[in-house]
Amino acid sequence: MTREERWRAAISPPAEVSKADTGLRFTDILFGFVIKELFVRLQNWGHLAGVVRWQLVTGTALVLGSWIGFRRSLNRTAYEVKFFNLPFWRFLLDQVMVILYFYIAVLTSADPKATVSSASLLHATVVVLLVIFVLYLVWDFGGLIMAWAKDDGGYKYREIDEKERKPTATPSPQDWPAFWITFAFLAAFVILYAVIDHVRLGGRGTQIAFVIATALLVLYRFAKEVKTSWRTLSKDAASTTPRPPEGVCKPGASAASS
Secondary structure: OOHHHHHHHHHOOOOOEOOOOHHHHHHHHHHHHHHHHHHHHHOOHHHOOHHHHHHHHHHHHHHHHHHHHHHHOOOOOOEOOOOOOHHHHHHHHHHHHHHHHHHHHOOOOOOOOOOOOHHHHHHHHHHHHHHHHHHHHHHHHHHHHHHHOEEOOEEOOEEEEOOOOEEEEEEOOOOHHHHHHHHHHHHHHHHHHHHHHHOOOOHHHHHHHHHHHHHHHHHHHHHHHHHHHHHHHHHHHHHHOOOOOOOOOOOOOOOOOO
8 A cells, every 4th residue: 555545545544434423423412401401391381481581482392393303304424433533523513513512402491580681682592593504504515515525446435325325326416405405494584584684573573583493403414404304205216116127128118218
């Protein structure tokens, strides 16, 4: 092995299918800490101010929706996380997102009698949501980069055979719909931020803003789920479509074109 090949292997390690899925399990544990903080506050529901209730509802929609989306995502890599490879950077993004979820969960005090500024709470929550959606967009774009990545043997990150847990000859699909869905909802949160930053909202208006933020989070996860379901159905349909025997032309096709 030449010095150049050694440096290349260190900077961009070869792709290897994960066996234990350690990254998924580690992130699940962090999600558990965030959910615990939310539930500690939600248990005092009857003693909470209206704006605090809605902030916690928004945080719960964010965290539970993200956890379900994380588990369901077809773009979550099945490749081993190694230092400085593409799965490593996406794994790092996952951890930063969970830290931001934790930050949103603890924006309100665990003491139900604590005073809170409605405007400050709304502003802080929406700013963090904006940052989170920027990271979502970067995460989705990272999936596209993985689909484009090549090495000397062709595409580096190919589709995985779920039964054999081995790479197939098929390149990973470029999931542009996921990217554009995230981009659209990021734009929606930019608009929401612009409104709350320029319009003085009262207590009622602040609660309405939290309702809108919650609705956007739920709609985002619904759009992603629909996209995932359609892609799964298309993939299953393609895998079950019978192929014609060799030498038999498809209807409308000539032997020369087959």
